[in-house]
Amino acid sequence: MKRKLIAILALLAAAAGCTTVQPWERDLHARADMQPDQQDSAIDDHIYFSKEASSGGRGFAGGGCGCN
């Protein structure tokens, strides 16, 4: 897993170094459908936290329910 993480970080660093996306070229990133849906994510996190042994990732690992 460490190797995978290092490889991803190296790729990211390389990508950061060669990216030349100017601020006026970011219209597509600003599109509403490119933004994650916060409410759906929160609802899904709550469901899966209650039914599986994992949590966290996108945001904080959370807690705070006596889910059965």
Place this chain on the structure above:
Amino acid sequence: MQLKKPIGASLAAATCGLLGALPAAPAAAQDAKDWDIESSLLYYGEDNDRVKDVSLDVAIRRALDEDRSFSINLTVDSLTGATPNGAVPTNDVQVFTGASGGKGYIVEPGEVPLDPTFLDTRIAASANWQQGLGEASRWNVGVSVSDEYDYFHAGANARFEHDFNLRITTAYLGIAYGQDDIKPVGGAPIGLTPMVALMDNGGGADEEPGDNDGYRDGGTSLSKDVTDLLVGVTQILSRRSLLELSYSYGKSDGYLTEPYKLLSVVDPVTGIPVPGPDGAPFLYLYEKRPDQRTKQSVFAEWRHAFDRDSMAVNFRYMTDDWDVTSETAEVRYRWNINERSYLEPHLRYYTQTAAEFYRTVLFADERLPRFASADYRLADLDAYTVGAKYGHLTDHGEFTVRLEYYQQDSNPSPGSAVGELANHELILPMSAAILQFGYRFKF
């Protein structure tokens, strides 16, 4: 669980604001609005009369100016239905003490024992404040509380974000702390002691100190602390693509046991539960988990904009010191049918290994382990979700409806299916339907 804002979403929103969001849809094309209200009504229902949840969620966001905003989130959950109690099926009728010590329930021969006394209402609220800090940084602080009949949570969180490299790269660092108080109905059972056979002897208000009935004092409140750290980076890869990477570390300390879960103690040859104390036909022990857990996860999400559509793919790897390792992969494709409508299919796959102390049954001839749980959520399991969301934009807001199907299959611990247990399904597969209606508007 508190409904915390995903950092990526806030980042993206903040990035969008900094870049001067270009309107892409009728509702968003209006002049900037100060208030943003997002509401949803969720139905979650499992098969076999298991857990059902109806949940109402309202998020209110208010931008005070370009740099400052606050948000408030309110959720009400109504939970009903039955949930597996951890015991295994037998060829005989099984009788269990209810969680309250007063309401027992009977399970027919051959059936996986489900506790039907599950009923709760949960109210959760959170508030967050976001503020700019110079031209390239932002911070965000928040608090959250949630309350159930037997559970109370209070927490606080903070994060800091900084843009680099002409805002092509954004790094963030977050911390969250939560304290939960657990007050099991009838008192918390002592782990790995026999379930009390008498239905009116399960702790509660009449509990006397020194009672030898397997319960702590009825009024005892237990607690756990949860601390999370999150560090991540969002990187614009090209005009169309963006990659987000994060690492999170979470530590829980305190009472992590499920007070209402049991384990059957069976004969290692016949698979029949051995007799319990005080003439009880079968022996069941309350589960017991370690009082500490440390989780680590890495998360990566790639988002890509096509000319009309967009897609997002993410992957999470999680590992903890309970020996649970999980992998989660998700993909969403947003098909923008026209300027006002879209359809977004969604697929998710999840797989996890069992916790080291997960045991479908305990055998009567073995030494009692330090920790044991038969909670199917700690078993070796696979799950997938398939669904779609449809959205329609009007001049006033956005309606959405989401329908998803969730299927989960768990495997018993190796060597569990001895004797008559080989003839029974030890863990029921579970499927659930998720239906969500949403409406979002600004003014």
